[in-house]
Amino acid sequence: MRHRKPIDELTGFQVLxxxxxxxxxxxxxCRSQWDPEIQSDKARAFFEGYFMPNARSRRTDGFSQRDYALRNAAWHVTNILRDVNREETGRKEGFFDHFTSHEEGWPEPYxxxxxxxxxxxxxxxxxLSxxxxxxxCGYDERWMYSGIFDERVLDSKPLDIPDDLPHVIVIGESMDVDLTRTVPSALSGSATGLGYSYDALTLLTLAQYIRNLGYRAYATMNDSSLGIPLAVQAGFGEVGRHSLLITPEYGPRLRLGRIFTDLPLDHDTPKKFGVEAFCNICDRCATGCPPKAIPFExxxxxxxxxxxxxxxAKWTVDAEKCFKFWVNQNTDCSICIRVCPFNRDYKRWYHRLWLRLAGSPLRRLALWLDDKLVDRGRHKSSWWWQSS
Ligand code: SF4
Ligand code: SF4
Incomplete structure (x- = not known):
């Protein structure tokens, strides 16, 4: 269950x-709620636009009423679970606080x-879920938030995940590959919303199952901890220049959830498949990012x-530049996902073959092939709506 080498040697993390x-x-x-540098009328309208009829739909391709209708519906299940205790307790579950929608479990461990x-x-x-x-992976206090956001006081409150749960289950939910081709658009935000909604369903089901077996389980999504380092430690993949996780199964199209538990489990081994070396010869995401938030260095x-x-020590995105771009275009952006050569449908054999090439010394050939053979331009929203 334990690794023979220190975890940072296996992941390559450089913690200083x-x-x-x-x-x-x-x-x-969170800063958009309390920090005058980030707060703005546009930022408020951006968040309000996730609820009809506040979406500022327009005639532009990808930003019509239908595009916003789907995007906002994709978030709906997550929003219900998020708000389950919000009015009474101020908890915003899945985003600032861990999920508490659980029934009583079994008193003795299975x-x-x-x-x-x-x-x-x-x-x-x-x-199945x-x-x-x-x-x-193992519990790692470095990636736990030192405080979680409380929107009632617009400040931190203590993290309420117990620190004696030795195991972390990491769940990945993939985002639809075709929707990401229409980025930037309100429509493409549906891939993100659905990723979260599926994530919430899986996390709640699995955590309840663990509780029903007689163990402790705390289901978390964007709250409580940094997801990417735990996912790397749980063997999902590596971090790219765009600061996103890249996996061999879904490239950079993944939403992450974590369950903290005392159910004794085997830990996975971090895996490397050539992402860092590939990013060293590629700067598609940095070039393609409109506000230049991704480092070339x-x-x-x-x-x-x-x-x-x-x-x-890592590739770090300028979140202020990124968020301001989102706010200006009135929906989230994933251009860095769309243009990334690892963003492929790995159900197809030739994309799996490309992945092996990308992880080999022939990575420059893999990059050249991506340039020549894959259309990474923005697809119109109408293309998606008309495709079967
Ligand atoms: S989401 Fe868009 S703005 Fe943000 S880093 Fe990626 S490409 Fe840049
Ligand atoms: S676009 Fe290129 S540099 Fe950026 S994360 Fe993907 S492979 Fe790495």
Missing amino acids: DNFQTFDQRNDIY PFESTEEATADLKKIAH GADLFGV PPSDKVHNRSNLIGV
């Missing part, structure tokens, strides 16, 4: 002496014969503003 855990109040979405059996069991139920990826501990993690 000046490392500080991240306070969620500094997350760019006697699995081994951690191997328990892990295989959980993996099966995770996939809709998970596209499942992995397990090698990984470093440079921080742009208070929304960045301090003390880790």
